[in-house]
Amino acid sequence: MPMDFVSVKEYAAAHGLAERTIRNYCVQGKIRGAKLIGKTWSIPADAALPQRKKSSNGTSPLLEALRREKEAKIKGGIYHRTQIDFTYNSNHIEGSRLTQEQTRYIYETNTIGTTEGGIRVDDIIETTNHFRCIDYIIDHATAPLSESMIKQLHGLLKSGTSDASKPWFVVGGYKRLPNEVGGLETVPPETVGAAIRALLKEYKAKKTVDLADILDFHQRFELIHPFQDGNGRVGRLVMFKECLKNGIVPFIITDELKMFYYRGLHEWPQVPGYLTDTCLTAQDNYKRLLDYFRIKY
Numbered sequence: 001m002p003m004d005f006v007s008v009k010e011y012a013a014a015h016g017l018a019e020r021t022i023r024n025y026c027v028q029g030k031i032r033g034a035k036l037i038g039k040t041w042s043i044p045a046d047a048a049l050p051q052r053k054k055s056s057n058g059t060s061p062l063l064e065a066l067r068r069e070k071e072a073k074i075k076g077g078i079y080h081r082t083q084i085d086f087t088y089n090s091n092h093i094e095g096s097r098l099t100q101e102q103t104r105y106i107y108e109t110n111t112i113g114t115t116e117g118g119i120r121v122d123d124i125i126e127t128t129n130h131f132r133c134i135d136y137i138i139d140h141a142t143a144p145l146s147e148s149m150i151k152q153l154h155g156l157l158k159s160g161t162s163d164a165s166k167p168w169f170v171v172g173g174y175k176r177l178p179n180e181v182g183g184l185e186t187v188p189p190e191t192v193g194a195a196i197r198a199l200l201k202e203y204k205a206k207k208t209v210d211l212a213d214i215l216d217f218h219q220r221f222e223l224i225h226p227f228q229d230g231n232g233r234v235g236r237l238v239m240f241k242e243c244l245k246n247g248i249v250p251f252i253i254t255d256e257l258k259m260f261y262y263r264g265l266h267e268w269p270q271v272p273g274y275l276t277d278t279c280l281t282a283q284d285n286y287k288r289l290l291d292y293f294r295i296k297y
Helices: 008-015 019-027 061-072 078-093 100-109 121-139 147-158 191-203 211-224 229-243 256-269 273-292
Strands: 005-006 035-036 040-044
Touching: 005 008, 008 040, 019 040, 019 273, 061 078, 061 121, 061 191, 061 229, 078 100, 078 121, 078 191, 078 229, 078 256, 078 273, 100 121, 121 147, 147 191, 147 229, 147 273, 211 229, 211 256, 211 273, 256 273
Parallel strands: none
Antiparallel strands: 005 040, 035 040
């Protein structure tokens, strides 16, 4: 009986994944029987998805490396690079004026050095706080995502900032005042808790979690916008953690990808490919780091 073949688009739709992901699997030889005919991949209709590889103790080689280097305080490795790149880009997207080199200097020396221009105190505090948030998600990467964990990340991020002294701002707690994101209305303060718990319940009910599930959670979390400030950074920390937990290569949204990322969030319900492709581009960038540091994925 002749074997039935399908296109990348058809195979991706059947498995709920992005076409780019499937095309990468084909290039890497991870889908058995896939053939390149001219410039187009043909895939056996019944071909199985590749299984994610994990180490013998159930954690990914990346998570093991991050934990090992964090514990040993190793400089110049994937943990060191992740701390600087993730913190700089996530804070810069939200308006921090610190440069990448200033971020690196703060991480490596725990001082601010000298600068010709003024530096906002909050930028410095939130930079050091973000380093602590990354440590938190590495330590708790395999734990189930929970409401208390999300609040804890916000508490770590905003502790000691000028926002913390404002009577209407709750560090580690949900917003008290209505807010909006990108000109869109968000969930009212009085129903934020219920909305977050409903989102978590639906997410945790999934038997398996893939990249599309993580992106969907992120978009819906940002639309709830549960905190007065810090929603984007907390949301991106949660994405990184959930990628580590589920054996998916994590990614860092760089400042160069910011506008594509915002467009992807806005268009997610209608065109999920925008956000997916942006995050896959960011994932490719992180994979190059893993290749350099010789970490399998």
